[in-house]
Amino acid sequence: MKFLKENNLEKKILRVHFQEFMSMVHKQVNLLREEKSKKPLEKIATKISKKYKLICFDELEIIDIADAMIVSKLFKALLEKNICFIITSNFIPKDLYKHGLQRDQFAPFINIIETRMCLVKINNNLDLREKEKKNFKNFFYKYPLNKNSHNAFYNILNSLQKNYKFKTTSIKSLGRNLVFDKTLNKIVVVDFKFICSYKFSPNDYIAMSGVFEWFLIDDIPVLDKNMYNEARRFITLIDIIYEKKNNLVIRAEKNIENIFILKKNKELPFLRTASRIKEMTTKAWVKNRKGE
Numbered sequence: 001m002k003f004l005k006e007n008n009l010e011k012k013i014l015r016v017h018f019q020e021f022m023s024m025v026h027k028q029v030n031l032l033r034e035e036k037s038k039k040p041l042e043k044i045a046t047k048i049s050k051k052y053k054l055i056c057f058d059e060l061e062i063i064d065i066a067d068a069m070i071v072s073k074l075f076k077a078l079l080e081k082n083i084c085f086i087i088t089s090n091f092i093p094k095d096l097y098k099h100g101l102q103r104d105q106f107a108p109f110i111n112i113i114e115t116r117m118c119l120v121k122i123n124n125n126l127d128l129r130e131k132e133k134k135n136f137k138n139f140f141y142k143y144p145l146n147k148n149s150h151n152a153f154y155n156i157l158n159s160l161q162k163n164y165k166f167k168t169t170s171i172k173s174l175g176r177n178l179v180f181d182k183t184l185n186k187i188v189v190v191d192f193k194f195i196c197s198y199k200f201s202p203n204d205y206i207a208m209s210g211v212f213e214w215f216l217i218d219d220i221p222v223l224d225k226n227m228y229n230e231a232r233r234f235i236t237l238i239d240i241i242y243e244k245k246n247n248l249v250i251r252a253e254k255n256i257e258n259i260f261i262l263k264k265n266k267e268l269p270f271l272r273t274a275s276r277i278k279e280m281t282t283k284a285w286v287k288n289r290k291g292e
Helices: 018-034 040-051 065-080 107-116 128-133 147-160 202-209 225-243 268-280 283-289
Strands: 013-017 054-058 084-087 167-173 176-184 187-191 214-220 247-252
Touching: 013 018, 013 225, 018 040, 018 054, 018 065, 018 202, 018 225, 040 065, 065 107, 147 187, 147 214, 147 247, 167 202, 176 202, 202 225, 214 225, 225 268, 247 268, 247 283
Parallel strands: 013 054, 054 084, 187 214, 214 247
Antiparallel strands: 167 176, 176 187
């Protein structure tokens, strides 16, 4: 099982975004089930343990019921094989997958974290991205939702692809077909209402990030308490394309600081997302990922 390219210094260490890791696990589970293999998670854990001794997960969050149903068994098997973990998350264990479907089946995973891992709360309110990028303009972020921002949004698209003509692209994601009507080579143009709907999972966003280099997301409304599920999907999408170093263009109703209007106890992940959007919508982000 090849999760990431290894280098000579880190042959026993795997550093991976949690959502990407789970996507890879699901693919392996599907393959083993097609082969009518018994105890697929045990076999996957065995393969992982033969390669890695330490796994570093970035941004542990459970938003998909498919992840919630297997994560307890998977981590139990990995710990039994003496795998060590370093994990970051914006949620304390008891708030993971809060209000999720069939959460009782997920509860053992919380117990694993609380009883078998050391929990460290990091009190740091310094946003290093904000400090480093404070002098950069967010050229690829357009607001409010009016004719001027619409023209600016599509002028950016025209600068990426002259005289463009959209085509339809279909992507496979765990046996499903994801269809996008507005694509140009490695560019996808999508409305927020579509891309952050219930139709998409983290696995789908990961599949997209491997196909498209540019994500142009249009018509983002203010995300208030009535759009919590859509906001969570948006956060996951931004996390994934940030990790993959994809490029981002946004047209929204409000400026970056005012996209999210939610309760204080739910603010932290959104503050992080706003910070990432600020970085990703600068020309410096595009320049740096090109290695210029």
